[in-house]
Structures are given as C-alpha cells and as structure tokens.
Amino acid sequence: MLKGLGALGGLGxxxxxxxxxxxxxxxxxxxxxxxxxxxxxxxxxxxxVKARATAKGEVTGLDxxxxxxxxxEKEVVEDLILAAIHDAQAKAKTRTDEEMARLAESMGVPPGVKLPF
Structure with missing residues (x-):
C-alpha cells in the first residue's frame, strides 16, 4: 500500500x-x-507642555x-518639550504593547510571545 498516505494528512x-x-x-x-x-x-x-503622538510613537503636535x-527660560522650555515628547512616546509604547498583547491573547498565542510588529 501507499506508505506516504499518512503524510498527506500533514498537508491539511x-x-x-x-x-x-x-x-x-x-x-x-x-x-x-x-x-x-x-x-x-x-x-x-x-x-x-503637552505633546500629541500616535500610539505608534509619531509626534503629531505640541501645546x-x-x-x-x-x-x-529657553532651556527650561526646551527641557519641558523633550520631557513631554518622551512621555507621549512612553504612553504610545505602553498602548501598543497592551493592544498587541490583547490581540495575541485573542488568537491563542501564549503569554510573553511577541507578535511581529
């Protein structure tokens, strides 16, 4: 008989x-x-100082x-601008990580496994 027939099930x-x-x-x-x-x-x-960014980390505006x-106060303002941008980027990363983890969980991917992004 055909020995390879069982292997065809692997194609499914x-x-x-x-x-x-x-x-x-x-x-x-x-x-x-x-x-x-x-x-x-x-x-x-x-x-x-407030910075707007996408959840992907792209800064889109300042207030x-x-x-x-x-x-x-030029140097203080510059420092505040940088701090606001860093804060927005940190929040963007957190949001992205949370959403990717939620997606992974919904697809049955084990916790801790990073989806490609």
Missing amino acids: DMAKMMKAATEMQTKITELQAELARTVVMGEAGAGL IDPSILVAS
Whole structure:
C-alpha cells in the first residue's frame, strides 16, 4: 500500500497553519492602522507642555502654555518639550504593547510571545 498516505494528512495541518498565519497577519495590519490613528498625550511641567503622538510613537503636535515662553527660560522650555515628547512616546509604547498583547491573547498565542510588529 501507499506508505506516504499518512503524510498527506500533514498537508491539511499545514493549510490550517497557513490560514491562521494569514489571519494573524491581517489582524496585525489592521491593528497597526488603528494604532496609527490612536492619539496619546504626554505632558510635562504639570501640563504646561503637552505633546500629541500616535500610539505608534509619531509626534503629531505640541501645546505650550504661553506663560512659559520667556526668553530667559529657553532651556527650561526646551527641557519641558523633550520631557513631554518622551512621555507621549512612553504612553504610545505602553498602548501598543497592551493592544498587541490583547490581540495575541485573542488568537491563542501564549503569554510573553511577541507578535511581529
């Protein structure tokens, strides 16, 4: 008889794995698009400087309270701007990590396994 017939069953498993991989890639692509539209806010100086960024970490805007725009405070303002940007980027990373973990869990990926991003 045909010894290789049992091996053909493995092709069905491979097809299932390929379908699952394609579905996962589609969901990751959709999540990436959603993260690009999601806005997070970072701030510094008790809200005197705010930075907007996408959840993917792209800074899209700044809001600076005019009261700190004094020439003698230039370095302080620069530091606050950087701090607000870093805060926004940290929040973006946290949001992305949370969303990717949620997606992985919904797809049955074991905890701790990072999805490609």
